[in-house]
Amino acid sequence: DVKVTQSxxxxxxxxxxxxxxxxxxxxxxxxxxxxxQDPGLGLRLIYFSYDVKMKEKGDIPEGYSVSREKKERFSxxxxxxxxxxxxxxxxxxxxxxxxxxxxxxTRLTVV
Amino acid sequence: GESVxxxxxxxxxxxxxxxxINCAYxxxxxxxxxxxxxxxxxxxxxxIDIRSNMDKRQGQRVTxxxxxxxxxxxLQIAATQPGDSAVYFCAERRSYNTxxxxxxxxxxxxxxx
Numbered sequence: 001d002v003k004v005t006q007s008x009x010x011x012x013x014x015x016x017x018x019x020x021x022x023x024x025x026x027x028x029x030x031x032x033x034x035x036x037q038d039p040g041l042g043l044r045l046i047y048f049s050y051d052v053k054m055k056e057k058g059d060i061p062e063g064y065s066v067s068r069e070k071k072e073r074f075s076x077x078x079x080x081x082x083x084x085x086x087x088x089x090x091x092x093x094x095x096x097x098x099x100x101x102x103x104x105x106t107r108l109t110v111v
Numbered sequence: 112g113e114s115v116x117x118x119x120x121x122x123x124x125x126x127x128x129x130x131x132i133n134c135a136y137x138x139x140x141x142x143x144x145x146x147x148x149x150x151x152x153x154x155x156x157x158x159i160d161i162r163s164n165m166d167k168r169q170g171q172r173v174t175x176x177x178x179x180x181x182x183x184x185x186l187q188i189a190a191t192q193p194g195d196s197a198v199y200f201c202a203e204r205r206s207y208n209t210x211x212x213x214x215x216x217x218x219x220x221x222x223x224x
Contacts, residue, residue: 004154031210040120042200042216043155050210058211090154096210099145100202102154 003027006091006103013110019078021106023091030096032074033058034066037088037105049074081110123221130188132218134201137182143204145212146175146186150197158186158199188220196222 007022025032031050035043035058045058047066055066063085067075074093078085086109092100124130136144142163147155161168161175161184168175174187184201198219202212 033211035214040216043202043214045211045213048211056211059213092154092212094212097143097204099157099160100212101157102147104152104154 004091004093004101004103006089006106008106009104011106011108013078013081013108015082015110017078017081017110019081019108019110021076021078021089021091021108023074023076023093023103024072025074025093025101026072027093027095027101028071029093029101030071031094031100032068033092033094033100034064034074034076035090035092036060037090043090046076081108083110086110120216121219121221123223124191126191126193126222126224128191130186130191130195130220130222132186132188132199132220134184134186134215135182136184136201136203138203138205139179139182141203141205144175144177144184145202146173146184147200147202147214148195148197149200149217155200191220191222193222193224196220 004025013019033048034046037043044060049055049068065077089106091103094100145160146158149155159170159175172189176185198217200214200217202214
């Protein structure tokens, strides 16, 4: 079975902190994604990566950056956390032209 | 702007009935569509997918229908069970080159006895 693991289920951070959300997949997938999920807005794409060190902005990249130094790991970085970044963050991975497999999500609260 | 949307935010059905969840999309270049189920506290799980060269695909108790003429996607669940209660999302891939999935806002399915 494909496994996508997010390092934390729950995080509480202070405004202005630098926050790292980590995601690891074990199926050698080329593509990895970060989404945030908010009530009534569904899943919105923040960033995705189609290869090591390659990344593209999604629909809402502002306030975020990403890092993909190894194929299995895709990190989402909040450079200076703000309260409007309180959300559920979901990582996914997939092979080209197939379904995406999701992690369990990280619920981030910025206070 | 272009969007993937759903007609109903909440659908309530009686156990044993069939459920139909709808999704509208506006990008005619989208070539691949997926339905996901998300239970409370979990990440989305794949249910079924369909490519744009098909108009129907069946799985176990689920059927996805694609109408490219009106840009409409639906998920049919036969004999709905309490375990089907969840939020359902449709997702589209807007072009082969980008291979990124764009999701709709979701429909909550509630199954009552």
